[in-house]
């Protein structure tokens with residue numbers, strides 16, 4: 001495997017991770033000449049997947065294309081290469097586990113966007129800009145507003161549903177009430193005496 005920086009053919013493997021689900025091995029390599037590090041993926045090609053583009057044409061599924069799109073979106077953001085690699089591995093796992101021979105570019109785009117959204121909002125917006133192909137700023141802002149409003153609604157629902165926090169609130173309230181009652185009764189008693 002040639003070094004992607006200096007083209008030197010010799011590198012050493014510094015880390016290997018086996019992904020049982022996708023039957024793939026991810027290797028972190030270090031160039032013996034320039035010392036720079038890069039990652040290689042080794043997979044068994046059981047089921048070649050085709051990507052259906054919006055115009056209906058097909059292209060072979062290529063995880064490296066997805067990765068380079070993510071790298072562009074994450075440019076100058078506080079995201080490490082390891083985080084990007086983890087994200088790419090997870091997206092690849094999701095694509096491979098569908099066991100479909102064809103996947104639409106839209107489905108891939110959605111997978112990438114949901115992964116980026118969890119990691120970095122700016123990178124997510126950048127990716128969405130390229131992917132959704134907004135006509136102008138108004139179109140973009142409208143999309144983002146809808147998107148984040150939807151998320152807030154889900155968050156609110158989850159907060160309401162969460163029985164732990166709800167019970168905790170009740171408990172603190174009841175304790176406070178009982179303490180106040182007790183003090184009032186003692187005060188009353190004192191008055192009577």
Ligand SMILES: [Zn+2]
Nearest residue numbers: 003006031034
């Ligand atoms: Zn090198």
